[in-house]
């Protein structure tokens with residue numbers, strides 16, 4: 260659910276008319292709803308009450324400092340994957356001490372930074388990484404708290420590029436050899452075995468793979484608790500969101516109308532299935548949700564530049580492109596597109612929705628039907644709050660988009676559109692080219 264809806268035919272985010280945001284700050288601009296993030300966070304936490312729960316927001320989904328501060332204010336910790344993300348947590352006033360550091364390729368410098376910040380756990384993905392963390396911790400005279408990421412070899416049944424829990428993926432240590440990895444870790448003098456972790460993939464729309472994975476690793480987790488006194492079990496993130504009917508799914512009525520058995524995964528279903536498995540462990544349970552918390556909390560505003568009528572095909576050419584929102588080009592992902600001003604009296608338009616970038620892959624949607632639109636009118640891509648801005652690039656020397664946070668009737672620019680000067684600030688023409 261979310262707080263994007265039409266009020267008198269004008270698309271609003273909470274109590275803000277999005278056309279006002281587009282006019283004031285230009286486009287392309289990402290807009291996030293603080294209340295939607297709050298609701299999602301509280302709903303997920305409520306679905307797992309009774310557990311000793313810590314939500315570590317997977318900030319790779321959206322790492323704007325204002326968004327991070329909002330999460331910190333809600334009581335969230337963070338799941339981070341780089342030194343840069345750690346510095347963002349610190350800059351936003353988040354608690355690094357409650358946060359976890361994941362990723363298959365942590366550098367020595369990143370490990371040092373994380374040790375100094377006192378992160379709650381390093382999520383280790385390989386045996387050489389154990390040795391490296393031990394080495395860096397030894398140099399600093401510290402003990403590094405670690406959890407090994409277990410790869411349970413479960414099919415998450417999601418897009419190939421975002422499935423992570425199969426043995427052919429680069430992630431984690433297979434369950435079959437995990438006991439040896441823990442035994443090896445226990446021998447390192449500068450490591451402290453604090454937990455165990457897994458994450459099987461992203462955008463999961465059924466609960467079965469989560470249950471299968473947890474059930475599979477449960478005996479091993481119990482064993483670790485007995486052998487090493489571990490404190491926590493992180494079950495990762497991965498809860499999916501609604502992309503197809505994104506606007507309608509903002510309202511409870513839409514959920515109620517879904518036929519039983521076809522309703523997309525909800526935190527309540529997730530909680531009801533996992534709580535009975537996790538509660539008896541008597542461990543702290545960590546969740547690492549990214550998309551669920553922010554995905555439907557954000558939209559990308561864009562302006563129509565041209566309607567190009569081709570032979571047998573129309574192209575709606577926007578000022579947003581694959582550099583701003585890469586998911587359609589990269590994963591064939593579907594994002595609903597809606598006009599900021601709805602006019603049901605207009606005829607329908609069937610068109611490919613494209614950006615201005617010089618390649619055919621710069622296409623958001625093929626043969627999409629929406630109301631007739633023309634130059635200067637605004638549209639919004641929905642469900643763009645997760646993996647939108649964070650995956651954006653400057654391809655074609657297009658500046659990074661602006662970001663705005665809404666709360667009730669207030670909205671504020673939380674990231675200014677990039678200027679040409681900052682885009683090229685690190686570049687220079689070397690002396691040997693100057694004639």
Ligand code: LLP
Pocket residue numbers: 317320338361421423458460461462495496497498547548549550551586590645646650
């Ligand atoms: N924990 C770990 C270890 C992860 O690798 C990820 C995501 C998460 C948590 C958060 O997963 P979520 O709750 O957001 O599903 N760029 C892709 C998604 C990549 C996900 C990578 N890992 C997309 O746009 O669909």
